[in-house]
Amino acid sequence: MLAFLSCLASVCCLSTAILVPITITSDWTGRFQGDLNFLITEEVVGWEVKINFSAPITLIDRLSMTHRLFQEWMGDVISHSPDNTHFTLVNKQHNGILHKGDTLHIQMFADGTKYDLNEVLEKSILFYEAQRSGKLPSTNRIPWRGDSALGDKGNNGEDLTGGWYDAGDHVKFNFPMAFSVTSLAWGLLEFKDAYVDAGQLDYMYDCLQWPLEYLMKCHVAPHEYYVQVGDGGQDHAYWGRPENMTMPRPAYKIDEQHPGSDVAAETAAAFAASYLVFKTRNGTFAEKLLEHAMQLFDFAEAFPGKYSDSVSAASAYYRSDAIEDEMCWGGIWMFLATKDPHYLQVAESNYISGAAWGQEFLNHMKPFIVKVLLYKVTKKDIYKTDLEATFTDWMPGGTIPYTPNGLAFRSQWGSNRYSANMALIAIMASLQGVHTQAYQKWAESQINLMLGDAGRSFVVGFGTNPPTQPHHRSSSCPMYPAPCSSFNMQRDGPNPHVLYGALVGGPNQNGQYTDKRSDYVSNEVACDYNAGFQSAVAGIKALYMRGDLP
Ligand SMILES: *[C@@H]1O[C@H](CO)[C@@H](O)[C@H](O)[C@H]1NC(C)=O
Ligand SMILES: *[C@@H]1O[C@H](CO)[C@@H](O)[C@H](O)[C@H]1NC(C)=O
Ligand SMILES: *[C@@H]1O[C@H](CO)[C@@H](O)[C@H](O)[C@H]1NC(C)=O
Numbered sequence: 001m002l003a004f005l006s007c008l009a010s011v012c013c014l015s016t017a018i019l020v021p022i023t024i025t026s027d028w029t030g031r032f033q034g035d036l037n038f039l040i041t042e043e044v045v046g047w048e049v050k051i052n053f054s055a056p057i058t059l060i061d062r063l064s065m066t067h068r069l070f071q072e073w074m075g076d077v078i079s080h081s082p083d084n085t086h087f088t089l090v091n092k093q094h095n096g097i098l099h100k101g102d103t104l105h106i107q108m109f110a111d112g113t114k115y116d117l118n119e120v121l122e123k124s125i126l127f128y129e130a131q132r133s134g135k136l137p138s139t140n141r142i143p144w145r146g147d148s149a150l151g152d153k154g155n156n157g158e159d160l161t162g163g164w165y166d167a168g169d170h171v172k173f174n175f176p177m178a179f180s181v182t183s184l185a186w187g188l189l190e191f192k193d194a195y196v197d198a199g200q201l202d203y204m205y206d207c208l209q210w211p212l213e214y215l216m217k218c219h220v221a222p223h224e225y226y227v228q229v230g231d232g233g234q235d236h237a238y239w240g241r242p243e244n245m246t247m248p249r250p251a252y253k254i255d256e257q258h259p260g261s262d263v264a265a266e267t268a269a270a271f272a273a274s275y276l277v278f279k280t281r282n283g284t285f286a287e288k289l290l291e292h293a294m295q296l297f298d299f300a301e302a303f304p305g306k307y308s309d310s311v312s313a314a315s316a317y318y319r320s321d322a323i324e325d326e327m328c329w330g331g332i333w334m335f336l337a338t339k340d341p342h343y344l345q346v347a348e349s350n351y352i353s354g355a356a357w358g359q360e361f362l363n364h365m366k367p368f369i370v371k372v373l374l375y376k377v378t379k380k381d382i383y384k385t386d387l388e389a390t391f392t393d394w395m396p397g398g399t400i401p402y403t404p405n406g407l408a409f410r411s412q413w414g415s416n417r418y419s420a421n422m423a424l425i426a427i428m429a430s431l432q433g434v435h436t437q438a439y440q441k442w443a444e445s446q447i448n449l450m451l452g453d454a455g456r457s458f459v460v461g462f463g464t465n466p467p468t469q470p471h472h473r474s475s476s477c478p479m480y481p482a483p484c485s486s487f488n489m490q491r492d493g494p495n496p497h498v499l500y501g502a503l504v505g506g507p508n509q510n511g512q513y514t515d516k517r518s519d520y521v522s523n524e525v526a527c528d529y530n531a532g533f534q535s536a537v538a539g540i541k542a543l544y545m546r547g548d549l550p
Pocket of ligand 3: 282283284285288
């Protein structure tokens, strides 16, 4: 049974509408059969059935009805709401007449995703809105957020306001921020139809533009780039609202004497991917992105070095172990944006072969993700073989363990985000014809575990029994002027503000999870946690819409 799909239908054009619930008689993940039975209480000469579903339906087909002992193909869907949850059916000309005492039995087959993915997309975008730093625009939709960190500036007074706070804290780390932007931009590029259908396209452009404007501000000269604002130690010692921070917020930059090819190439990737996203939306903005991308990638190539060697403040948080994966990733995006073969050559020459798992805290994903894009661009077998080897490792029977519920469990700290990222890669690989069905099904199973299949939701403010205590400072503070301090971190009880759309860290290897704010391993949220997740959700929705998911 599809527990998720509650639905009420009514026949109208009667003196009183008849309301009945839908009975789901068969459920094949994603496709179901539903029956409606209306007992007719008066003479009817034409009818209309309105159906409200609790989740979007992509297609209703094979409607049939039993009407006075014979079965026939019946009515048509004449309209549906933009979000595909409300449908109106009308009778065909030959079956409009119903008599008192008849039962109108309607049987339908329909395709629907198991969870309301439109709602997930909408809420995930809201999470990024809650992470905004700087002067908020009048369009801000988060009532408990205000202007913050308006004094963020570079060593020469450059304006560095804006961007996203990294996680439950208030440091602005460009390395993960840029990676999140690239992952989100990639999802929008491939699955724009999903955002359009969900009514989220404009919000999604805004979502990306916010950090992009900031990343451009940070790039103060061709070979000078601020990569972090805020000191991890001082920031983490403060539990309170970003609007009320008073600690110093130092800014750290890379330059020719202090290089950082990884963060420069990563940011170039974000700009190049976003150039592709924005070029049909706002040519002026897109050209600015491309110019910054080219200068930063040039800097990354000409001055090799790891940024966490140059900026020690970053090394405890988002250390980089190697520059090859970002040079490869950035190179591919530069090639996709410019078609200049030089960039593809840089990408391929920095490719690290094999199914190897990067040990970097954040960059776990890049050694895999590049394989998909390189295969897409070159169609060379080596990339496909490496991709398959990676997934053999991740699928049941490989070296990656699974929780009892079926979540591929790479590591405890933020277990959900590893699987969400791999789900995105699986979907992207499936688009290249690599084990299409198996990879898509696996990806959907992983995402569904986060949305409710594990018996609860792991997305704040979404679905059944969602987390209420994300390890997140601003949403844990009551409305100003009530005080906020580490007491608000330690106390039990839901955060006063719902941090809609945030994917929390996730369960342990035994599938156990406790909704407890002080446990940041299971309950922190982060820009990079939601990025692969959101793009994977858009991908699954798009595959349903395109009729590609069985
Ligand atoms: C169905 O949805 C419409 C529009 O939201 C609403 O007006 C109507 O009352 C709903 N009907 C039922 C039976 O819930
Ligand atoms: C604290 O933050 C609130 C907004 O959340 C703001 O209205 C208030 O002015 C701030 N107070 C101080 C002292 O910064
Ligand atoms: C396009 O981008 C430019 C440069 O960022 C900006 O000034 C302008 O307002 C944007 N136009 C639209 C229609 O968004």
